[in-house]
Amino acid sequence: MTTIQGKNFIGYSLSALATKTFRSYVPAQDNYLEETFHPATPDEVEQTMALAEKAFDTYASLPASQRADFLVAITEEIMALGDALLERAHLETGLPMPRLQGERGRTVNQLLQFADLIREGSWVEARIDTALPDRAPAPKPDLRKMLIPIGPIVVFGSSNFPFAYSVAGVDTGPALAAGNPVIVKAHPAHPGVSDLTAQAIVKAAQRTGMPEGVFSMLYDDGHEVGTALVQHPATKAVGFTGSMKGGMALYKMAMERDEPIPVFAEMGSVNPVVILPKALESRTESLAKTLAGSVTLGAGQFCTNPGLVFTVQSPALAQFEASFQQEIAGVASATMLTAGICQNYRSLRDEAVAHEGVKILHRSEAEANHSNQAEATLARVDAKTFIDNPTLQEEVFGPFSLLVVCEDTEELYTALALLKGQLTTSLMADAEEAAQYPQLLRLLTRRAGRFIMNGVPTGVEVCAAMHHGGPFPSTTDSRFTSVGRDAILRFVRPQSFQDWDNSLLPAELQNENPRGIWRLVNNDWTQAHV
Secondary structure, rough: OOOOOOEEEEEEEEEEOOOEEEEEEEEOOOEEEEEEEOOOOOOHHHHHHHHHHHHHHHHOOOOOOHHHHHHHHHHHHHHHHHHHHHHHHHHHHOOOOHHHHHHHHHHHHHHHHHHHHHHHHHHHHEEEEOOOOOOOOOOOOOOEEEEOOOOEEEEEEOOOOOOOOOOOOOOOOHHHHHHOEEEOOOOOHHHHHHHHHHHHHHHHHHHHHOOOEEEEEEOOOHHHHHHHHHHOOOEEEEEEOHHHHHHHHHHHHHHHOOOOOOOOEOOOOOOOOOOOOHHHHHHHHHHHHHHHHHHHHHHOOOOOOEEEEEEEEOOOOHHHHHHHHHHOOOOOEEEEEOHHHHHHHHHHHHHHHOOOOOEEEEEEEOOOOOOOEOEEEEEEEEHHHHEEEEEEEHHOOOOEEEEEEEOOHHHHHHHHHOOOEEEEEEEEEHHHHHHHHHHHHHHHHHHHEEEEEEEOOOOOOOOOOOOOOOOOOOOOOOOOOOOOOOHHHHHEEEEEEEEOOOOOOOOHHHOOOOOOEEEEEEEEEEEOOO
């Protein structure tokens, strides 16, 4: 059985120089586990970054097939941990076992998809424009371009996804796939899960002969280690999923460096859902059931939780409200990830419902003597009050949704126009009804990275067409996704080679195309030799 170490993973070594320690909190029991974890010291941060910087040249130069073997080995080592990993995650997060089993599967699947992607190789976007020495009035040089890795990447684990957005998750996988070493700052809400996962990655790295320093993981229950990692000159990019406050603090640090670096931060969203009148009338009860399930899923602790539901006055509205309320009432309260998250949820929810004009339709009761259970809450407000109170437009992280009732479509447009950038927007309407609202379609498209028709935003498919990102402030850069194959594009940069000898070029750009990838050669896509 794998034992939790509680020490920092610096390459292939364990280190615990700090005398200060912290322990794992169990939210469902409101107590702490016995193991202690050692925050990294400044010296340990320096050792970690020196190893990562040294490993970069070797790791970036490895054949893609070897990096793919490494990713596959990580999945094997994670699965070899068996139920011990799931049980620890259940203790540290309060999330139910079926949810954790699914998330582990998703995490493994993500890594396998990146292994397949880099084995095939066309993701590097190779471009070749051959020379025209006789061109007048000046000769044209031979130019070739592809994407290359950028260097050590710092990843911050997320509290609400202990697998998929954590140590081996949506930032670590593509960063390693691209050829970059990764340094994870473990999330203090699940240090035991992070420890076990880090052991799996280290074992996989050793099994497949990766250079020491290709992966490290450091602990901290405060902000000092994260700050040091972001500010370290060897760091070339940052991946983060969490709060607006945390993401913007990292972004500001990164911009103030002598060499500014990108911070790819996902910082939350209210994910507005709009229900058009005919859809409300024809699907009253099914829409209520679907939305209630999405709002309360995982105690509402998803970045894609539908926090706002918009509709206009109609004869079906009263029945929809009653059904929505009944469905929410039928969902038992659930444990939140940490005491701090639960307290913050209650504070923001209570602030929202305290506004004059906001009516609580339903608030669940927490189990007796349980301090970390979130009471699912549904509230209603008229659009005028919503428009006049900007705080009602902000995210409440947890099982909360606000029904915004508009007098007409013009008021609906006014309310939606006030919303900031979102990860998702959703529209409940059939094609015929939706086509009657072209302005609404434009509004919803421009507000988010993913526009959903007749579905809820919770549930993010891992595939090539997924875009999990959106206009600020949902993310710091709407051009990039943290989910799907294009997540790799955050951790690379384009490099042009002019008039190079063919034998010196990377394999992806050589005339013979030894990897057999798709390339844009003189503006034609081909796998042929040049």
